Amino acid sequence: MTTTTSRRTLVTNGALAVLLLGGAAFAYAQLGTDEAAGETALRTATAARGGVTASVTASGSVESAKSRALTFGTSGTVERVNVKAGDKVRKGDILAEVDDDAARETLSAAQATLASATEDGTSTAQLYAAYVKARNAYREARRAVDGTVIRAPFAGTVTAVNGSVGGSSSGTGSGQTQTGQTGQTGQTGQSGQSAQSSQQSTTGFIELADTRKLQLVGSFTESDAGRLKVGQSATVTFDALPGVTATGKVSQIQPVASTSNNVVQYPVTITFGSVPAQVRLGQTATVEVVVGSAENAVTVPTAAISTSGGRSTVTLLRDGAQVRTQVEVGVRGTATSEITSGVSEGDVVVLPSVTTGTGTGNGQQQRGFGGGFPGGGPGGVPGGGR
Structure with missing residues (x-):
């Protein structure tokens, strides 16, 4: 009985040992399979000569580079409005008028007072003071009469009329939306001012813009804005006009940034050099500014460059070994970048x-x-x- 029990124990222990050895072998084989499947594929590229272009982009809307919010210089009731939104006008054209009867009566009285003061002369301090007072009153009355009309200060297109006949000379504030030749809608109350005040809204009785001189104000991130300079070339594309592009240049970089959602951005004005006929005020556009270029340069894929602490490096493949090498980067493009030192044409870089x-x-x-x-x-x- 004792012998039989010993034999059974020996068989059981042997079976367990076999199972343990088999499990270990399977685990080792599986580990080897996983390691083989997890091998890293070495990717390389060869440094070559070519051109590199670096650019930055931003979006904005088309506005006039020359525009004005026009108002009356005299309070009164509007008597005539000679234009509507979309009309083209010439410099000096009368756009609107208010009732000038009261202003002309005041001017006549001031003119008579000035004539009397002139006849009295200025031989004494009292007479001179009376003359100056009469002269200033006349000038003020003259300006009041001139202020009863709105004249176009330059040739352009009326973008909005914010008043009507019978209303106040200060305008109603509702106005008309722009239609027709300029193609802009819903622009009432926007003056389209220059870049210095493009983000402020000023309402005039009549809004006038020169649609032949257009610009775009885009907001660039602080890193991109640091690469911009006045005079750099720009290309503008339009969301609503596939295939249509306009050229321009950086004309102003605002020195004061704006912050939105913790993102610091600088408004930059792009003045159009050529304006396609299809482009209208208010259209959404994207501007791309070339900030650097290099020709016949040694280039490598930008992805191969690592930068940390102001130090840039690439990994070169030399005699089968990977060698980390410090490099000087020139123009850094999206796909490829210029290497000014550290890499020669024909060198193999590891991606x-x-x-x-x-x-x-x-x-x-x-x-x-x-x-x-x-x-x-x-x-x-x-x-x-x-």
Whole structure:
């Protein structure tokens, strides 16, 4: 009985040992399979000569570079409105008038008083004071009469009329929306001022703009704004006009930033050089400004460059070994960048790696890639996880 029990114990222990050895072998084999599947594919590119262009972009809306909110210089009741939104006018044209009877009566009285003071002479201090007072009253009355009409200060297009016959000379505030030739709607109360005050709204009785001189004010991030200079070339595209582009230049960079959602931005004015016929005031547009370019330069993919603490490096492949090398970057473009030192034409640079792997979870095979950047590791860091 004792012998039989010993034999059974020995058989059981042997079976357990076999099972343990088999499990260890399976685990080792599986680990080897996973390691093979998780191998990192080495990606490389060759430094070559070519051109590099760097640019920054922003969006905005088309506005007139020359516009004015026109008002009467005299209070009164509007007698005539000679234009409507969309009308084109010439410099000096009378756009609107108020009843000038009272103003002319005041002018006549002031003129008579001045004539009398002139006849009395200025031989004494009292006479001189009377003359000056009469002269100033006449000038004020003259300005009041002149203020009963609104004249066009330049040739342009009426963008809004904010009043009507029989109403107050200060305007109603409702006005008419712009239609017709300029194609803008809902612009009542906007003056389209210059870049210095483009973000402020001023209402005039009549709004006038020169549609031949257009501009766009875009908000650039502080890093992009630091790369801009007055005079740089720009290309403007329009959301509603596929295939239509306009050219322009940076004409002003605002020194004071605006902050929205913790993002610091600087308004930058782009003045159009050429204006396609289809472009209208108020249209949404995107501006791209070229901030740097290089020709016949040694270039590498921008993705191959790592920058930290103001120091840029690339990884070179030399005799099968990866060598981290410090470089000087010139023009940094979106796809490729200029290397001014540290890399020569023909050198092989290592790109951020792409690591693939397989694993099992709930009986399903899973395949993963590093980061959101091609070849990125955890958290989207190029080459991370290596």
